[in-house]
Amino acid sequence: MLINIPFVNKKQPKETIGVPEDSTPEHIAIIMDGNGRWARNRGLPRIAGHKEGVSSIVKVVKAAVKCKVKILTLYAFSTENWKRPKSEVEFILRLPKQFLDVYLPELISNNVRIQVIGDMELLPDYTRDAVQYAMDRTRHNDGLQLNFALNYGSRHEILKAVKEMLADINDTKISVEELDEQQFSKYLYTKDMPDPDLMIRTGGEQRLSNFLLWQSAYSEFWYTDVLWPDFSEREFLLALDDYRQRNRRYGGLSK
Ligand code: FPP
DSSP, X not given: OOOOOOOOOTTOOGGGGOSOGGGSOSEEEEEOOOHHHHHHTTTOOHHHHHHHHHHHHHHHHHHHHHTTOSEEXXXXXXXXXXXXXXXXXXXXXXXXXXXXXXXXXXXXXXXXXXXXXXXXXXXXXXXXXXXXXXXXXXXXXXXXXXXXXEEXXXXXXXXXXXXXXXXXXXXXXXXXTTOOHHHHHTTSTTTTSOOOSEEEEOTTOOOOTTSSTTTTTTOEEEEOSSOGXXXXXXXXXXXXXXXXHOOOOTTSOOO
16 A cells, blocks of 8 residues: 555645746656665665655655646656566556555546556556546646656657558658658657656666657756655755756757
């Protein structure tokens, strides 16, 4: 059973948020790393770190709602994570249901919309059914869009997009001439979403690990040594504050 942390303190005064709404990144993506090390540091099995990692998800979603972030994408399970021991894979893939069983009502009342990016076909029924139910229940919400990347891998996503695009070219639905970056983006799981403005990675590593390769072309990166289970609203706001200092030029020159 997961610890039930109150989801949103609606009475929180705005001044404590620390980042003015207008410079808050629209889309934040997070690589949640360090669960295993967090557990090992405490002499616990790795799965204890994943379980504790759910508490950080609750804190970050709560902070994102408060800061009026539009999209939060969390890398929960990659196409490469199947290489882990079966028991660990099963434990991680049971967490979405456990999380949603406890928090879905609060997510709904906070106008959160749940989405999944990744290949849901290969997910076990207990994961797929839980997230599908949450997606159906929240599809009309227009507050924070919370994307869980589940069985997600960027190379797989890009290859799938290329295959679907070639099929559409073959069926003359689109022509090679009209193909551009915008057209191509429509074949990705993230179609209809803006690219991430800010990419956060916890746990001290500084790599993308097959996450949103196409979409992060101009994302701002923020790394921290803090392990994911220790990540809280404080670090989230630090990342947002740091983002505010960045000068995004997209290959052009400063204004
Ligand atoms: C990486 O840390 C973490 C994962 C592969 C799993 C992340 C999953 C969660 C935080 C929970 C998902 C739950 C929901 C509700 C979607 P690691 O195990 O690679 O850590 P290490 O580098 O210290 O070994």
